[in-house]
Amino acid sequence: MQIRVHKDGTDFGAFPLDELNRLVASGMVPFYEALVWHEELADWIPLGDLPGVVPPPKDLALRLELPTGPPPLSASSPTPPPLDRLGPPPMPTKQGADALAWVIAFIPLAAVLLELALARPGGLWLVVFAANVGLCYRDEVELRKAGYETKGMGATSFFIPVYLWKRSELLRQGKGYFVAWIVSFMLSLSV
Structure with a gap:
């Protein structure tokens, strides 16, 4: 299962659960701010609500200077499928947008x-x-x-x-x- 990660209007691509947990543990993916989606979900959900995701260590902020996002996909990473009508739903609009x-x-x-x-x-x-x-x-x-x-x-x-x-x-x-x-x-x- 490939899990898409989204934060602040940017889709960072898709990661398997074990790689996503490594990125969360290293501070590369912001646990409390990111949204995620995979093909079995109807809509984007907070990263912390995804079953199998391990929260980062409590002292992570003290040990690391946190980067602005996950690393770019390497050439060896599988290319995620393009976002289209069958892909993830659009990001939710802000309250009051209607x-x-x-x-x-x-x-x-x-x-x-x-x-x-x-x-x-x-x-x-x-x-x-x-x-x-x-x-x-x-x-x-x-x-x-x-x-x-x-x-x-x-x-x-x-x-x-x-x-x-x-x-x-x-x-x-x-x-x-x-x-x-x-x-x-x-x-x-x-x-």
Whole structure:
């Protein structure tokens, strides 16, 4: 079994369990900060939660100047398979990362309420459209920073429901904010 190690946005490759334990014991892999994944796991988990991993000695920090990460893979190390749709799941987004998607979902309804408050029905559609596109673009940038492959999503930001659908597919989430946008848009047409 090859175990992938991930820390601070970097995938360090795959290691067998015995080699991973040696790297942890030497301080090359940060036990308390790294996430791991292998083909039998549904998602990334903390290194300490992986069965068979031995915690580092308590005095390790006193004995070593800790390096910034594990050593590079040597030529004799097996090449890990490429990350693709069958590989590990994307790294989890930070808490609150979906907040922007929910803001996008309710913009049509918020715009109608603003238009009614300003007594300008239908007069802000261009501003609303620009806000939607801008927020979709900003959301895509945040997803890219979180390690997601967002190639091709930028063009869909002009078609907000398509963007929200693709976003939910990419993050393997439910379609809640997509449905909320459709409902919000339909309600905005009825006002």
